[in-house]
Amino acid sequence: MREIKFRAWNKGDKVMIYDLNYPRIKHGFLVHYENDVLMQYTGLRDKNGKDIYEGDIVRYENFGFDPSNGECPFEIGEILFYDYQWTIDKEWINEFEMEKLEVVGNIYENIELLEGDE
Numbered sequence: 001m002r003e004i005k006f007r008a009w010n011k012g013d014k015v016m017i018y019d020l021n022y023p024r025i026k027h028g029f030l031v032h033y034e035n036d037v038l039m040q041y042t043g044l045r046d047k048n049g050k051d052i053y054e055g056d057i058v059r060y061e062n063f064g065f066d067p068s069n070g071e072c073p074f075e076i077g078e079i080l081f082y083d084y085q086w087t088i089d090k091e092w093i094n095e096f097e098m099e100k101l102e103v104v105g106n107i108y109e110n111i112e113l114l115e116g117d118e
Contacts, residue, residue: 002043007053008036009108016109037108042079042086046103054081057113058088058101076104076113 008017012035039054046052056079077088085092088101105113 003041005041006038007041008038009055009106011035011037014108016106039106040081044086046101048102050103052079052101052103053106054079054086055107056103057105057107057110059104060088060093060101078107078114 009015010017010033017036037055042052042054044052046058052058057076058079059074059076061074077091080087080090082090083092087093104110107114
């Protein structure tokens with residue numbers, strides 16, 4: 001069974017909050033504030049052992065890479081919960097491939113990573 005935990009991006013203070021314990025859990029319920037955007041832990045870790053959360057930006061190997069055509073051997077994408085599963089940019093990826101990911105940022109602090117090619 002995977003561990004259930006969350007982090008939150010506080011839009012007002014522009015800070016990521018990882019410790020959502022007191023006062024954010026009250027009487028067994030997760031309480032968040034209007035300025036918070038909650039992101040759930042996927043239950044998976046990247047290749048460096050870092051927790052992977054919804055909204056993380058990950059770098060992963062482009063398995064269709066062909067050096068002769070000059071394509072980049074790596075892709076960048078966002079972790080999303082889509083169609084009842086964890087995905088990268090709404091594309092399904094199996095758990096074995098998830099273990100090869102590397103978290104390089106998140107959509108709130110590092111959005112520029114998604115704006116261009118690597």
